Amino acid sequence: MRIAVVGLGYIGSVSCGCLPHIGHAVIGVDIDSHKVAALKEGRPPVLEAGLATLVAEAHEEGRLTATNNIEAAIEASDVALVCVATPSRPDGGADDSQLVAAIESIGRAVRASARGEYAVIVRSTCLPDVHERLQAILAEASGLSYDRGLGYASNPEFLREGSAVEDFFAPPKIVFGARGVVAEDACRALYAGIDAETFFMDPGAAALVKYADNYYHAVKVTFGNEMGMLCQQLGVDPYAVMDVFCKDRKLNISARYLRPGAPFGGSCLPKDVRALSHVSRTTDVPLKMLQGVDASNRCQIDRLVARIEAAEPVAVGFIGLSFKEGTPDLRESPFLEMLRRLVASGRKVRVYDPLLSQVTRGADHDPLAELRPHLDDDLGALTEACDYLVVTQKLGGEVWDGLRINGHHRLLDLTADDGLRRFGRYEELYR
Ligand SMILES: NC(=O)c1ccc[n+]([C@@H]2O[C@H](COP(=O)([O-])OP(=O)(O)OC[C@H]3O[C@@H](n4cnc5c(N)ncnc54)[C@H](O)[C@@H]3O)[C@@H](O)[C@H]2O)c1
Incomplete structure (x- = not known):
């Protein structure tokens, strides 16, 4: 040419x-x-x-x-x-x-x-x-x-x-x-x-691939430097830590956790991010990016609740409530927080999460006491009762196979998976 x-x-x-x-x-x-x-x-x-x-x-x-x-x-x-x-x-x-x-x-x-x-x-x-x-x-x-x-x-x-x-x-x-x-x-x-x-x-998507690269590279450099400061403050060799960090190609240097989707939660990430933020605040080590992580995650939760509220649903159904698939662990589940906020604002809320139904009551304590009035035994009952469905888990594929919806339903997909595309009335968080 x-x-x-x-x-x-x-x-x-x-x-x-x-x-x-x-x-x-x-x-x-x-x-x-x-x-x-x-x-x-x-x-x-x-x-x-x-x-x-x-x-x-x-x-x-x-x-x-x-x-x-x-x-x-x-x-x-x-x-x-x-x-x-x-x-x-x-x-x-x-x-x-x-x-x-x-x-x-x-x-x-x-x-x-x-x-x-x-x-x-x-x-x-x-x-x-x-x-x-x-x-x-x-x-x-x-x-x-x-x-x-x-x-x-x-x-x-x-x-x-x-x-x-x-x-x-x-x-x-x-x-x-x-x-x-x-x-x-x-x-x-x-x-x-x-x-x-x-x-x-x-053209626009291609242009944003470039910005994604540069944003990510800047985040990587900042992360490396913040880890350096943190390690130094705690008397640990940062090079030794980051060398091993980079050896993990399954969870760290990989495509994991990079697809836009739900906020993070669970028993570890929020607590450990908080602990490091605390070190930063109490020792004057300026880990600015780390301190922004929790605030950014909370914004995600706010945004999701606002989006659901804006649709003015009669009843909201959560398919999966624990912080991730395969566990009934509800500790710091962002979906549980969403549920609480929707209930507090007067919304009717139902939950289908098969692993939760296996959680047993203790002799004098029921870990699910707050949730029991909202739990449904099967997907059919939940979809019948709700017009707005928040899909947080694929449930091993059960959602894709078992979900029967009609024009009355709205779906919000937080699974970061393409499986729900087969359904007509379907909205993704970022589309
Ligand atoms: N430099 C890099 O490593 C790099 C990497 C990736 C992307 N980019 C992007 O590529 C673009 C160019 O970056 P750069 O570093 O090569 O810029 P630069 O400033 O080195 O060069 C730009 C050139 O364009 C000329 N110019 C301005 N108006 C003109 C016109 N009307 N007609 C003809 N020439 C004109 C200027 O005289 C200058 O020589 C930027 O958008 C930058 O963000 C740069």
């Missing part, structure tokens, strides 16, 4: 050096004449390991040139790869002015070239609403439509400065959010030959 790389900073320069090596002809564009001049002479505008050689080779072979004239670049290309900056504004929001200006100028140049087909792929990091606006700006400025001729895609960048060239040829993944067939075709051709798992999504 003939590619115009718009913006010759880190991302643009690395793209200019690497794309010719997988068969593309590249023309770099920037408003900064120094960067354009460097590339024209076969020198990379930024310092990055391995880039100088790649740029020099591509330049010598005639597969890399540069210009500060966007019209000339669009005329000489089939696809624009937009790599301009999206820095922070003083209020913390991302400044999209470079992106808007670049997309407008590309759109106008496409119109001026009178071509019937062009694709724009945005590598810059920006939020979904910005992608929406950019698509509209591009269509307006170019005079083309996404049904005929115009393509737009987000293609977030996952390479790291310092090892950017290496990452370009071996990325952790390739993600596209493409709109229009022209964009899809361009995306498929862009990294042909690079071996990486590739995902096609909508």
